[in-house]
Amino acid sequence: MRLVLTWLINAVALLAIPYLMHSVNVTSISAALFAALVLALVNTLIRPVLLILTLPVTVVSLGLFIFIINGFSFWLAAQFVPGFSVDSFMSAVGGALLYSIISWALSTLLLKNADG
DSSP states (O other): OHHHHHHHHHHHHHHHHHHHOTTEEEOOHHHHHHHHHHHHHHHHHTHHHHHHHTHHHHHHTTTTHHHHHHHHHHHHHHHHSTTEEESSHHHHHHHHHHHHHHHHHHHHHHHHHHHO
16 A cells, blocks of 8 residues: 555656746646656666666765756656656656655655554
8 A cells, every 4th residue: 555655646746847947748637647667667777777877977976966867867758658748858857856855755744644
């Protein structure tokens, strides 16, 4: 049940981003649900490989390169999901940052009550 709730929270976070950034577009709830699923798969399968491959750059940049990796993951998911688009790579970096903040805030509010 917690996994489904997390998936829904991430979809709601994706639906909120176009209201804060006009360069990210989500056309429907089904596109947001599918994009949240694809983002979860990208973050589970591809992101760890990218983190290991770019470890030297991440260390030299004091961890700031992780923002670029998150933006790439966000952009990659937008390439696979119809109805979810990002105008530029920098928009993807900003969208990934907003997505993380919104989903963290919603998870903190909603999942804290689900545990107890």
